[in-house]
Amino acid sequence: VFQSTPRAPPDVIFNLTASYKADTFKDKINLGVGAYRDNDGKPFVLPVVKKADAILHQDPALDHEYLPIGGIPTFTAASARLILGADSSAIKEKRVVGAQTISGTGANHLGALFLSRFYHPGAKILLSNPTWANHKAIFNNVGIETIDYPYWDAKKRGLDLEGMLNVIKSAPEKSIVLLHACAHNPTGVDPTQEQWKQIAEVIKQKNHFTFFDCAYQGFASGNLDKDAWAVRYFESQGLEFFVCQSYAKNFGLYGERAGCLTAVTSTPDAANRVFSQFEKLQRSEISNPPAYGARVVNLVLNDPTLSKQWQDDLTEMSGRIIAMRKALYSALKKLGTPGTWEHIVTQIGMFSFTGLTKEQVSVLKSKYHVYLTDNGRISMAGLNTSNVEYFAKAVDDVVRN
Ligand code: PMP
Numbered sequence: 002v003f004q005s006t007p008r009a010p011p012d013v014i015f016n017l018t019a020s021y022k023a024d025t026f027k028d029k030i031n032l033g034v035g036a037y038r039d040n041d042g043k044p045f046v047l048p049v050v051k052k053a054d055a056i057l058h059q060d061p062a063l064d065h066e067y068l069p070i071g072g073i074p075t076f077t078a079a080s081a082r083l084i085l086g087a088d089s090s091a092i093k094e095k096r097v098v099g100a101q102t103i104s105g106t107g108a109n110h111l112g113a114l115f116l117s118r119f120y121h122p123g124a125k126i127l128l129s130n131p132t133w134a135n136h137k138a139i140f141n142n143v144g145i146e147t148i149d150y151p152y153w154d155a156k157k158r159g160l161d162l163e164g165m166l167n168v169i170k171s172a173p174e175k176s177i178v179l180l181h182a183c184a185h186n187p188t189g190v191d192p193t194q195e196q197w198k199q200i201a202e203v204i205k206q207k208n209h210f211t212f213f214d215c216a217y218q219g220f221a222s223g224n225l226d227k228d229a230w231a232v233r234y235f236e237s238q239g240l241e242f243f244v245c246q247s248y249a250k251n252f253g254l255y256g257e258r259a260g261c262l263t264a265v266t267s268t269p270d271a272a273n274r275v276f277s278q279f280e281k282l283q284r285s286e287i288s289n290p291p292a293y294g295a296r297v298v299n300l301v302l303n304d305p306t307l308s309k310q311w312q313d314d315l316t317e318m319s320g321r322i323i324a325m326r327k328a329l330y331s332a333l334k335k336l337g338t339p340g341t342w343e344h345i346v347t348q349i350g351m352f353s354f355t356g357l358t359k360e361q362v363s364v365l366k367s368k369y370h371v372y373l374t375d376n377g378r379i380s381m382a383g384l385n386t387s388n389v390e391y392f393a394k395a396v397d398d399v400v401r402n
């Protein structure tokens with residue numbers, strides 16, 4: 002039966018982590034995986050999550066029953082408020098529905114699956130070039146073809162707004178446009194508010210459907226509301242859209258798989274119909290979502306004191322990342338490393354697109370035991386006060402030679 006099954010290539014990121022783990026060099030650095038690490042390079046359990054854990058463990062009513070197909074209703078409602086704002090008109094007018102999903106990946110998948118069934122047949126999705134490696138696979142898996150739009154301008158090490166707008170403008174009407182809500186992965190470059198307005202305008206003119214992916218709310222600026230600005234602006238423009246939320250990074254709940262797919266529609270009736278299809282699709286795929294991570298998030302988002310603590314935890318994480326950006330930038334400046342490095346401090350979120358070439362990345366790995374993806378992306382969270390100088394010296398060497 003399996004004679005003709007071809008071997009699939011290993012996943013790049015997970016493979017990189019495996020090589021890092023197998024490396025016995027004591028000063029090795031893993032800048033591949035997008036997971037927050039503390040200043041000792043250790044995984045970080047957010048203090049607010051520890052509090053929520055303790056509350057949940059003491060709850061005598063806590064059981065292991067199935068959740069509803071669409072997930073915990075107070076979790077999906079709080080997720081909508083988190084991204085759209087508590088005073089969102091769409092929420093007040095009952096035009097918003099959400100389903101709890103298997104983290105952000107599951108939200109992307111459920112949204113993609115819905116569109117493959119109920120959106121214009123043959124519509125393609127426009128993805129930024131580059132984008133999160135999984136986007137293309139997720140949409141292709143449900144039969145939706147992808148088109149790239151320019152995003153990263155390698156020369157200026159910033160956003161290619163003109164290229165992006167041109168492709169969105171020239172795509173057939175009613176295409177689907179995927180936008181990273183904040184902290185673009187992998188470039189760390191987001192449009193400004195003025196640029197977001199131009200993007201929304203073109204999408205409106207062309208009757209495209211917006212598919213927001215929001216995996217880093219709170220990680221871009223450190224402020225949850227600020228990071229939701231683009232999504233809220235689209236709502237204010239009367240646009241309908243999906244937004245995928247992941248609680249992997251901003252709650253540090255990577256393995257718990259807590260996420261949400263929210264639909265902003267134009268009428269309460271449309272919202273109800275969409276939700277009925279979310280439930281129908283979800284039933285045959287996962288039956289019902291996993292409980293634990295969503296219970297933690299549900300508790301925190303619905304409790305003002307815990308929410309405040311969460312914001313403080315986010316400020317701590319994003320603050321450490323910003324400090325590492327500054328430390329890396331000044332170390333490179335001090336070494337006089339050839340090239341411009343301002344983008345290290347101007348880029349935001351967990352990642353930085355360094356501009357290092359594939360060959361330079363390869364030397365970083367073989368000579369310095371520093372692990373990062375071939376496109377030169379580094380996870381800033383992998384840097385700390387003990388290894389940032391070592392990394393800067395390694396970069397300096399590979400750039401010069
Ligand atoms: N979208 C983007 C852009 C991401 O970077 C990630 C995390 N790497 C995700 C979605 C989803 O991740 P998860 O399924 O772990 O929530």
